[in-house]
Amino acid sequence: MDEQTESGNTTLYAMEALGRWLEAEPPQSKIRQVLMAFAAKTLEALEHGEAPPKADVNALSAWYRDQEGGPVPSEPITGKWLPASQVQTWWDGQQNSRRQFLQGAKARQDVDLIIDRGGGRGNPTTYRFAFPESVIDSDPDGVEPIGDAATAERNSPGLVTYSVERAQSGLLWHPVIGQPFVMKSARGYLFLGVVSLPLAVFLFCVIVSAVGLATTPATYVHHIGPYAFAITLSLLAFRAFKPFWDLPTLRVTIAPDWLISRNQIYAQLRLTRDSEKKASGRFALVRFYASCPVCAGTVEIREGGDAFPGRLVGCCSDSPREHVFSFDPVTQRGRALIQ
Ligand SMILES: [Zn+2]
Incomplete structure (x- = not known):
């Protein structure tokens, strides 16, 4: 894999890794799509030995249209199409995720998005990718945050930066959720089928009961036991599958114990949005973790319980x-909740 050692290729390698990160990690948004198109153009330029291109909003919108399709706009594109401040917020918000991904890919350079704000007419805002040297920790097993902001965070008590890794599923579940997948795929449909099973059982019970009641009302009472049992069973299954049902609205939920490998104590289900549709997205079984800023113990994600209802906490x-x-699963940051 060490094509990186050949001089000049570290930039190319980092840019490729950034493209993979954009594809795999951030939730769907226009900014992500624009940056994907821009990253592809930048990679193309680097492959031809050219400098990373500078682009204004016109160039970005043209590349975005090449990728996404859509009509040619009748009016000229202005900064409103892609507000620079929003792009900056988006980019900064994803910083931990991006850096960890690049480190995981063993990129020797970081990738930064430089936004030169123009002022007035004829002086447009421009975007370009830059490649600062990455300060990769010599610590081989820990993915440590890099960069000034991360270092400052690490040193201030009460703030944590979470890392994320793939989690192991139980053996039985491996064929379904062992690998991350897109919901619109064979694996996605299998997954939907499995998590819909309690609903199917429940409906089956309801229909059988209804038919039984309608045809043989006299004997129905004698058979109520099995029906009640089946309905209780499916209600229990509903409860067990709740973390899955909550995923489209909550995005990250705690993986139930029966789902994960015995070597794994904590894991989370994550559904990253990849379009506006409810049941679509990229599913992964992951584990967020951090090092405790107070005692250097391992911080794991759990339900907030009575103290922090409706929240996940570290x-x-x-x-x-x-x-x-x-x-916060997007910024992968957190602060002390108990002072
Ligand atoms: Zn601690």
């Missing part, structure tokens, strides 16, 4: 009641 394995942190 709890230190060594002091789970006191070292508790908020958890």
